Amino acid sequence: MKKIIITLCTISLYTTTPSCKMKSAEAAVVGDAASKVYVAPGKYDEFYNFVSGGFSGQVSVYGLPSGRLLKVIPVFSKNPENGWGYNEETKAMLNTTFGEIPWDDQHHLDLSQTNGEHDGKWLFANANNTPRVARIDLTTFKTAEILQIPNSAGNHSSPFITENTEYVVAGTRFSVPMGDEDVPISSFKKNFRSTASFISVDKNTGHMNLAFQIVLPGMNLDLSHAGKGPSHDWFFFSCYNTEQAYTLLEVNASQKDKDFIVAVNWKKAEEYAKAGKGKKMAADYAHNTYDEAKQTATSVIEHDVLVLDPKDCPDMVYMIPCPKSPHGCDVDPTGEYFVGSGKLAALIPVFSFAKFQKAIQDKAFDGDFYGIPVIKYEAALHGEVQKPGLGPLHTEFDDKGNAYTSMFLSSEVVKWRLKDLQVLDRAPTYYSVGHLMVPGGDTRKPYGKYLVAYNKITKDRYLPTGPELCQSAQLYDISGDKMQLILDFPTIGEPHYGQACPAALIKDKQVKFYDINKNGNQYVTMGEKKANVVRNGNRVDVYMTAIRSHLVPDNIEGVYVGDDVYFHVTNLEQDWDLPHGFAIKNNPDAELLVMPGETATLRFSPQKQGIYPYYCTDFCSALHQEMSGYLRVSAKGSNVPLKFGTGVIDTTASAK
Numbered sequence: 001m002k003k004i005i006i007t008l009c010t011i012s013l014y015t016t017t018p019s020c021k022m023k024s025a026e027a028a029v030v031g032d033a034a035s036k037v038y039v040a041p042g043k044y045d046e047f048y049n050f051v052s053g054g055f056s057g058q059v060s061v062y063g064l065p066s067g068r069l070l071k072v073i074p075v076f077s078k079n080p081e082n083g084w085g086y087n088e089e090t091k092a093m094l095n096t097t098f099g100e101i102p103w104d105d106q107h108h109l110d111l112s113q114t115n116g117e118h119d120g121k122w123l124f125a126n127a128n129n130t131p132r133v134a135r136i137d138l139t140t141f142k143t144a145e146i147l148q149i150p151n152s153a154g155n156h157s158s159p160f161i162t163e164n165t166e167y168v169v170a171g172t173r174f175s176v177p178m179g180d181e182d183v184p185i186s187s188f189k190k191n192f193r194s195t196a197s198f199i200s201v202d203k204n205t206g207h208m209n210l211a212f213q214i215v216l217p218g219m220n221l222d223l224s225h226a227g228k229g230p231s232h233d234w235f236f237f238s239c240y241n242t243e244q245a246y247t248l249l250e251v252n253a254s255q256k257d258k259d260f261i262v263a264v265n266w267k268k269a270e271e272y273a274k275a276g277k278g279k280k281m282a283a284d285y286a287h288n289t290y291d292e293a294k295q296t297a298t299s300v301i302e303h304d305v306l307v308l309d310p311k312d313c314p315d316m317v318y319m320i321p322c323p324k325s326p327h328g329c330d331v332d333p334t335g336e337y338f339v340g341s342g343k344l345a346a347l348i349p350v351f352s353f354a355k356f357q358k359a360i361q362d363k364a365f366d367g368d369f370y371g372i373p374v375i376k377y378e379a380a381l382h383g384e385v386q387k388p389g390l391g392p393l394h395t396e397f398d399d400k401g402n403a404y405t406s407m408f409l410s411s412e413v414v415k416w417r418l419k420d421l422q423v424l425d426r427a428p429t430y431y432s433v434g435h436l437m438v439p440g441g442d443t444r445k446p447y448g449k450y451l452v453a454y455n456k457i458t459k460d461r462y463l464p465t466g467p468e469l470c471q472s473a474q475l476y477d478i479s480g481d482k483m484q485l486i487l488d489f490p491t492i493g494e495p496h497y498g499q500a501c502p503a504a505l506i507k508d509k510q511v512k513f514y515d516i517n518k519n520g521n522q523y524v525t526m527g528e529k530k531a532n533v534v535r536n537g538n539r540v541d542v543y544m545t546a547i548r549s550h551l552v553p554d555n556i557e558g559v560y561v562g563d564d565v566y567f568h569v570t571n572l573e574q575d576w577d578l579p580h581g582f583a584i585k586n587n588p589d590a591e592l593l594v595m596p597g598e599t600a601t602l603r604f605s606p607q608k609q610g611i612y613p614y615y616c617t618d619f620c621s622a623l624h625q626e627m628s629g630y631l632r633v634s635a636k637g638s639n640v641p642l643k644f645g646t647g648v649i650d651t652t653a654s655a656k
Ligand code: K7E
Pocket: 107, 108, 156, 223, 327, 393, 394, 433, 434, 435, 495, 496, 497
């Protein structure tokens, strides 16, 4: 018992704030920083920076080097700002086999690649809590697809992709029994498993499909990256808790000096899957897609998954020992080196792909882990970066053969050279840095000009805002020999990983508005003359149009308490940046924000009689304030006739 207490204390020491580092808030900024991040009014930033939103469930987009917030893309959380998850068209996107789950914890992002370079088509995002992977379309900055992952929990080592976006992976952080079996927690070793899921991506449409899952022993898979060039066929996952602890992990999962990098030959896995080596296993999971043409999402429940067991598939998975509870696993731009970052390790091990391959040929094994061959540590090791700092987490690369590793405990970025593993420079972060991001820094073509540190703690960096202080990123100029801190900028939610690519890859492909003549929404209203209100039992469909500066119809009567009213609002504008909004008094669901040429639907079920004003929520024109209307709701069973219109003046009632 005494021993346990001592260990606990040591660990909690590590996790205290590095207060000794806190000098004055502006300590590390040098003279010419402002000119390096200044993007003059009306000028564009050089890079798009996509940043995970952590427990906000969303993804945010910034410009670099200015750090200006450009957009929050709703992904896993409902978003009242634009009706995501509230309007009828998008509700299905948040469906799961456990019903609607309107929130998640979003950690990692990966931009699609062709030949190992960003192609600017899609952005993938993971959900940790209820395992899901999303695909965002970068022509619309909208979430286009969400796939639930069965047989998994804590979907953390996701959504990393292969060099031609052949696959997106999803790995289990919290091992669980396959098929949601009900078993004692203490049967962890026997019954709990981790899985590495490989989701294939259609080259043209981006559509995802859960191709196969590799079942692995119960342990915690952590971050991963695909190989490149010579290591193209491989995927490397770090893992911890190979102790297989299921309680007090803080101590019990930190017993061994080394855990593993799990190296998966996904090409071999693909062959085994094709050759029928896998087993179809019953597993329900939701597959949600947003159809651009119909402007509507559908959720389909899938019922099985192909599972590959390394026991039946020799030469598919190897374990490479890695000190100590590794968190990150990053592959350099050449594809020859892969780096494990043990958060409790005092060094950074760098592995050589060529040596790893030779070790396989020579059978340089050190026994096995549940039947999976364990490679001898030295046989795969390129070398160790000595004394890099405390708490190495994540590594990114530049275009000059250098690596940058975040040090969570000592709050710094350490720059080192891949070739000879010499530490070249270190720069403080404020404070407790998690991920780093160099634009293109996990691809074959890093742009190497900037580095962003995403920090866990900001303490004294910003004006205080109550008990919770803002989350933040810091931008460094890495074009010279020495890293130079040039900007702090706050982020939304907790930033984990980010991605950035040159603006030119994305900015000219934007959808500016939807062609009204191609509007395939089943509830479209093609022009004001077609506006209509239709009753069917207690369902009332309002076919409404919006154009500067009126709604048609703007008077509706003959709706009763207990009705379900569906407002289908078509925005008739055909011009960029001209959305109209729609909201109605006392509706528990958020507004609609309807893009030009688009139709969106808001449901309203009035509970009480009365007059309910509705209006456009987006300040669209000089007469925006006039863009409103009235819905009259009468008592159930009353005989007010259905009546609607815009510009119809009825003098009889007022005269009474
Ligand atoms: Cu290190 Cu979830 Cu990528 Cu955060 S994780 S830092």
